[in-house]
Amino acid sequence: MKKSRLYPFERNRYFYGKLLTVRDFESEQKYFNDKRRLLNRLMFGSGVLSGMSVVAVDDKTVSVEMGVAIDYIGREIVIPAPVTMKLSMIEGFTNNEYKKNVYLCVAYDEKGKEPVHSVGNASVRSGEVSEYNRVLESYRLFINETAPAPSSFEFVQLMENIVTLYERDNVRITQRMPKYVTPGEVIEVRLVVEKTLQTPRIAFSYEYELTGFQNVGDSNGVVSFQEPGDAQDTEYTITYQLKAPLEGGVFAELAVPARSAKLTIGDEPVSVDSSVKQKIEVVDVPVAERILEDWHSRSLEHAVEGSADKSICLAKISLLQMGPTYMIEKVDRMPFDEYIESTTLTQRLSRSGGGASLHKFFASAETQDLEYGAKPSLDVKYHPDRNEFDFKLGIPRPQHLYDEIATGTMEVALESIGKTGGFFFSRGKKNYVSDELIHGLGEGPVTVVVGLEEIDESGHASGSAAKKQVYYGQSDVFKGTEFEPSLPNVSLGTIVYPDKGTFRIGMKLQGDNESSASVIAVRWWAFKSLGTSAKAAAAEMTSALMEAAPDKE
The missing domain is CATH 2.60.520 (Triple-stranded beta-helix)
Structure with missing residues (x-):
């Protein structure tokens, strides 16, 4: 077994009188x-x-x-x-070089x-x-003082396809991918850059060519690596994904032409002389089964080959x-x-199903708003550490012709004391401020318009519907006309809280209250602009309201 070669086994045969040496x-x-x-x-x-x-x-x-x-x-x-x-x-x-x-x-x-x-x-x-x-x-x-080639290890040879893109001057760049894939499988390709700590910063990029494979994600046929300026690592890994052909029994190929590779060590461009190709077999059986087939097909000479010098x-x-x-x-x-x-450990892990999730794929998705008129977008990223695809869908916002609008009413009870005056509170105050009201349009600036709402029910006796009308601004301007309201003379104002999405309504009684009304109904409108086209509509609507209600807040 000195050089891992199999010799026929011989054992001693003992007999009486044998001379043992x-x-x-x-x-x-x-x-x-x-x-x-x-x-x-x-x-x-x-x-x-x-x-x-x-x-x-x-x-x-x-x-x-x-x-x-x-x-x-x-x-x-x-x-x-x-x-x-x-x-x-x-x-x-050896003591002749310490940068290694x-x-x-x-x-x-x-x-x-x-x-x-x-x-x-x-x-x-x-x-x-x-x-x-x-x-x-x-x-x-x-x-x-030299690292062994990754492909020199037995199990790496069985499971991975590895090529060396560059190896010189304390720098080694290899590309690794699975040896076998199944139809339609998404695999990960790893670019591994190894260097010493004292080697200057490395930049490396190349364009690859595919036969059978399809790009997945945002690589688009270009791989680029730029070592960070403050990095203190001696090994870097860059990954990208490819999708295998949809049929088995064929080969897919990934090629890196030497003409497309650009390597810079420090400020000096370095030529990459050789082109490399990785040919991968697409199998119809599970990959693990195909690897086991290779393992069981080994000859005895291959299985025991090795060297006493290998450490x-x-x-x-x-x-x-x-x-x-x-x-x-x-x-x-x-x-x-x-x-x-x-x-024992591997058997228990297989029984517990600890590796079952490795054969399943998971997906997470999120959406983001795009500007109106933009093209929808889809970005897909694969996370091999958890077998998960991350989908990000960009959806253009619809065109808004008008602002968002919300409306509602608030009722305030009055205490009437004849013609000597009506007051909002029994303590005699003529001012009233509401609690915070939620307008429902969310956070951000809004415009709030308020007015007094009156319902004329005089037509009910003849069977006609009640008539509703809202007075904005000073309602006493209609005094002495056929449009004179039966409401008290009240001034209205608003306070808006953009960070909360709420507002308050303030009311002040002007002069004596000669109205017989016991409840005041306040109608409010909230307007929120959503876009450029909506702002023009908001300006027109606000202008119209300003003319009708010059004293609104």
Whole structure:
């Protein structure tokens, strides 16, 4: 199993009188080790099972917690106690450049233990000869200064289609999308920009070409990224959505021509030399079923392929240059998600239906008013974190020919004391102010017109309907005419509260009350302008009312 190749398993056959040598005992150990490691590799894969978290202790020191992992050929890696080390003392760290990201990795390692005198070797060699009495299954921590390619991981190869758009000078730009889609499915394409903290600001844009796919949302075939000026991140992700063809058994393609890509690092334009294409298969079966088919179709050689040199990346460490030295700026644990989940946990999650919502889509919608005459608009955004579509519909406002109008009446009881005077309150006050009245047109400026309403019921005796009439302004101007009202001489005024959508009506008795009326009915009208055309109508109506009621408020 040194290079993850499957050898036929051989075990010792014991018989009486067999001469046991070193070879026999080594074969005994190898038989059980190789079988266990083969099962580890095929059943669990590779990655961290528990622990091994990496934290920065100070500007130059990191600590690795105790933990257990399985490497890429099925060997167990155990860190039995926390380890604290200066970064410069870890194998693979170089001091020639501090403006970079480095990757802390762990690998399986064996070490000899307990040296003892070798009697057998002493008989054939001159001098003292020692051999190790034990082999310690240990680990090795070291630094890699280059990140592994995302497509080098087994499960990424099964589930994602990844292309590299640019990789040079501490900058790597990749584009990732699912390997399989179902007919009509909306998928997410991710543009991932990786850089060091000291790399100047990056701007990147390109136009893509589709075959089979359709745009969803507002990307319109153009993707653009501009790194914020105050950003302190080493990785950025930009997403956009595409809709797959409506029929299965075909391929859809996303292409990025090199001529359309524009990359700027700092103030310097950088050429992107190669064009890339991502061809995606549209399948008629569920995507998970198609991935499992690939998994089960693997050959045994492919399933166990790997290398003893392949390690597990525990952390990405971002460094900053501080004069002639460096400091640790940031530590990102498990940057490539090399974990092994418990089988019991995954089974319980599947039984609880915790992942059921991932196969459903949800929608939320809102509307917004547009100006009269504008074209209706529809904006759709997809949120992959919650499988939700967000619809925003713009609807033009209808044309309003007139203002909004509201009307109502208010009745005020009078106390009549003959011809000596009528008063609104028994204490003798001649002024009255109503409570706040709601006109129903909402907040904002309104115009309120008030008048005294009189109902002439003299025609009721002959069977004709009662006649209603409203007097605006000073009603005494009609005194001595056939239109003289039977109402008291009252002045009216209003107070409007635009922020509340309410108003008050004020009344004042002018002179003595010679009316026999016991109740005064006040009719009010409220006008609210909604548009330019309505304002002209309001002006005409207000002008007419002003002429009829010169003293209104």
